[in-house]
Amino acid sequence: MLQLPFSDAGNQRRIVVTGIGVVSACGRTPATFWKSLTHPLTQSSLAAEEQSIPSGAADFSGRIDDFCELPTAIRKSIQKALKLMNRETQMGVAAGQQALLDSGLLQDFDPERIGVCFGAENASVKPEDFLSGVQACSDSNGSFDVERWGEEGIPEVAPLWLLKCLPNMPACHLAILNDLRGPNNTITQRDVAANMAIAEACRAIKDDDADAMLVGATGTTLSAFNLMHARLEDEVFDGTGDAVCRPFDKRRNGSGPGEGAGVVVLEDARAALRRGAHIYGEILGTASTARIGHDGAAACGQALSSAMQQLMTRAGLRPDSLGHIHAHGLGTLKSDIAEARAICQVLGEAVRTVPVVAVRSQLSNAGAGMGALQLIASLLALRNGHLFPVLNFSEPDPECPVEPVTSCDAVAGNSFLNLSMFGRGLASCVAVGTFRE
């Protein structure tokens, strides 16, 4: 039956999270991820030695066994499709399959009523895909002639290369593998994309265009061009730092490159309740804003405070009722000050009592995937009732008047804000609360 995407009947729909999946440097299942966040090191070694960041999701090899437990047919399809997926796509698909399995959504479903919305990096061209072509255009004494590309280079490029590197591929593969025929889109807005994907998916469900949406983000700052672009935007170390990410610490000097993907299943609350699904939390609201001058000058902190204010109003949250904040926590001198001031401005006095976490201290910079990894870490905290530490935070910076969590004892509370910023003057955020009927 056709539904009305622009109808106004569904605006009252409540939207809940019923499944989660993750691929990260700290584990490639929600269980290992949570364990790693909450047991980073023994307390003594934590004090003695600062944590440097693993350079990627080393546990994820991209082979079929690294995908979660799958029905045989889907397992076979993924095995066949692996050569069409770059690493970001593989991580996104693996996290997506975990989330679907976790939600139990696909037991009995209408394929027309489930869509996919992803946040993703611009899938830049990978040198290895052009290696054979370049070799074909080089002569025996090693000189390369780009003029030969049209005739000798092109035939050496894999026929499906272009499809492999399109950023919409995680969302497309997940739809194809699981027969999800609803709305399907991919937002390529770097660090702020994940929260924007959550917002877009919520709009589709509210409009009754879908009953459930598979929503996530995947990203990397490890591949050549992503790393170069991230460095140019001061998003990662320039290579001279000590690769220790210290959000809000006085000695912070940035974060290292990383990668990862996180995916959630968002679902109309009534449908979720009807099928007895486990509910991780409810999406209470979303907001995104920009502060970009006519000359391109960015004011990220202002964008963030404005987005947070809108979000608190939309979600009906008061500062003193907020459980915790998941900060963007880029760990650079400027970004953390802007973020902390925005949080302080919006929370007022409550800033002293609302704990702040930043999973970037564990994961480093997973690019567009970061916002989704933050969201999942905080959803797990809501479920477990307690938070996880911001690693390497020991020397507070008076310029960053927030309260980073330093142990696993801090209470997660019943709600949180997930914050993302991008240095060009953009901010996006999502509010999540414990679901109450």
Place this chain on the structure above:
Amino acid sequence: MRRRVVVTGIGCVTPIGNTITELKSSLYSGRVGVGKLTLFDASHFPVQIAAEVRDWDLSRVGEDPRRWQHCPRQTSFAIGAGLQAARQAGIRESRIDSQRFGVYLGCGEPFEDFRAFTTSIHDSLECCEHESDSFMQHALQLFDPDTEREFEPDMPAIHLGGLLDAQGPILNCISACVSSTQAIGEAARMIRQDEVDVMLCGGAHSTIHPFGVTGFQRLSALSTRNDNPSAAVRPFDADRDGFVIGEGAAAFIIEELEHALRRGADILGELTGYGSAQDAFRVTDSHPEGRGTATAMQRALASARLNPQDIDYINAHGTGTILNDRIETLAIKHAFGQDAFRIPVSSTKSMLGHATTACGAIELAVCLLSLQSGVIPPTVNHERPDPQCDLDYVPRNAREVACRHVMTNNIGFGGQNAALIVSRYDEPARASQRSRLAA
């Protein structure tokens, strides 16, 4: 009450016109924008033709081109189209609430400097193995940092947000050739759900680049009629052999109806329908029955609360590849039933080439022109009918048709589908009364 979304500004930069007036005149006279590819030396490439934007620079919209010299072509097109749309809508003159104004574009991937890229690979080769650290070292010397900063798909939206002081949501999506269609549909949804009042939306792209030709040629998607460029794109024709890479941009100011009426803006049409659907079939090719394509069109109809018989014209995706045109025809028949044979369907890619992520936005501009002028652009080069493509494709010449509701349909790699419907806005008595009040 349901919030309605109307179009109050249009801008475009295309191979057959760098303003909406130029585009209109070219479309109705059947002018083809395909010619010899000149943006790089393609003399040794299997494909040597493209639909290139010509005689364009940002001074045409009052910007100093030197400020934008590091930007890729698509950014220049997007800024041009965006500023044209904003001017027509009178955005800067009206005191609109910046926080309720956003930007949503579907701009594609800008491709890196090909010579620098391949040279970096070559120079980093050691014993026939690619070494990534070494590549990085070479690349950092060969690539220009100021240019690299601009080579991200979200930069056009960010620049336009700054130029127009949009302080609401600013975003870009990529869903292959339906990117800008979905950007417009989702932007309308944001207005409808009362998150914003005004959005600049659309898309821009250029894949006329060694990477673009390499990728599409390897997919066997391109026409190789190098000796006869103007006859190369032949949508729905029996002799079609693929698409021709194009480039360009189109942008729109869309806003909530009451908001537009209050500020006395000219209303160019109403955005009434949007549908997005996935084939969920294969990454490499469309569902053989055009399943998702038909569903996207049906969802657009349902959201507009319209029936198949209400649609007066369909601007098809119509790339001119063997498979696309056949499957799209099937999908139109599935979505429209008997009405499919009545409704004129044309592919303006026959003149514009394929602007990839930007095509949906440009084709929406074409649809709005048809609403206003009562003229449907033709499918040029449609000369010998294909028995499997048996609809009315408006061959060769433009046709006068009074249009009330028109649809544009797009199909993208990965099984992506999206459709939009625009309708004539005519509540003249109410509209003029409101604008008098506003004045």
